[in-house]
Amino acid sequence: MRIGITGHRGLSDAVAVQVREGLAAEVARAAPGSLVGVSCVADGPDSWFARAVLDAGGRLEVVLPADDYRQRLPEWHHAEYDALLAAAGTVHRTELAVADERAFMTASEVMIGQVDRLLAVWDGEPARGFGGAADVVAYAQRVHLPVRVLWPEGAVR
Numbered sequence: 001m002r003i004g005i006t007g008h009r010g011l012s013d014a015v016a017v018q019v020r021e022g023l024a025a026e027v028a029r030a031a032p033g034s035l036v037g038v039s040c041v042a043d044g045p046d047s048w049f050a051r052a053v054l055d056a057g058g059r060l061e062v063v064l065p066a067d068d069y070r071q072r073l074p075e076w077h078h079a080e081y082d083a084l085l086a087a088a089g090t091v092h093r094t095e096l097a098v099a100d101e102r103a104f105m106t107a108s109e110v111m112i113g114q115v116d117r118l119l120a121v122w123d124g125e126p127a128r129g130f131g132g133a134a135d136v137v138a139y140a141q142r143v144h145l146p147v148r149v150l151w152p153e154g155a156v157r
Contacts, residue, residue, distance in 0.1 A: 002116045007046065007119075018152035019150065023121075039084075040108070043074055047080055047081070051080075062091045063091075063110050065103035066099035067096070092111075101129050104131030120136065120147055121133065121151065122137055124151065
C-alpha cells in the first residue's frame with residue numbers, strides 16, 4: 001500500500017495531538033511492513049506521518065517541491081526534515097528552483113501520481129493559498145484517487 005499525505009501546518013498543540021493519534025492509527029491499519037509513505041516532509045502532518053511510517057517499519061519516499069525548499073521551512077524543523085530526507089528510500093524532485101505555490105502544487109501532483117490513496121489533514125475549508133490542502137484534495141478527487149480526511153471533530157485552525 002502506498003499512501004500520500006497533505007495537511008494544514010501550524011496547528012494548535014491540542015489539535016496536533018489528535019492529528020498525530022489519527023495518523024498513527026491510519027499507519028497501523030495499513031499493514032506497516034508493506035507500507036510506503038510518500039510525503040513532502042514539511043513541518044506538521046507531512047512529517048508526523050513520515051515519522052509514523054518509519055517508526056512502524058514502513059518505507060518513506062520524499063517529494064521535494066524545489067531546490068530551495070528546506071530554506072522555506074521553519075528553522076526549528078530543519079533537523080527533522082534532514083533526518084526524514086536521509087531516511088527516505090527514494091526522493092522525487094520537481095526540478096523547480098523556487099519553492100512557491102506552484103512548486104507546492106506540482107509536488108503534490110507528483111505525490112498523488114505515486115500513491116494508492118491520500119490522507120488529508122484538512123478542515124474542509126478552501127485553501128489559504130494555491131497548493132494548500134483543499135487544492136490537493138480537489139486534484140486527488142479529479143484523478144479519482146481515494147481520499148481519507150482526518151480532522152478532529154470540533155477542531156479549528
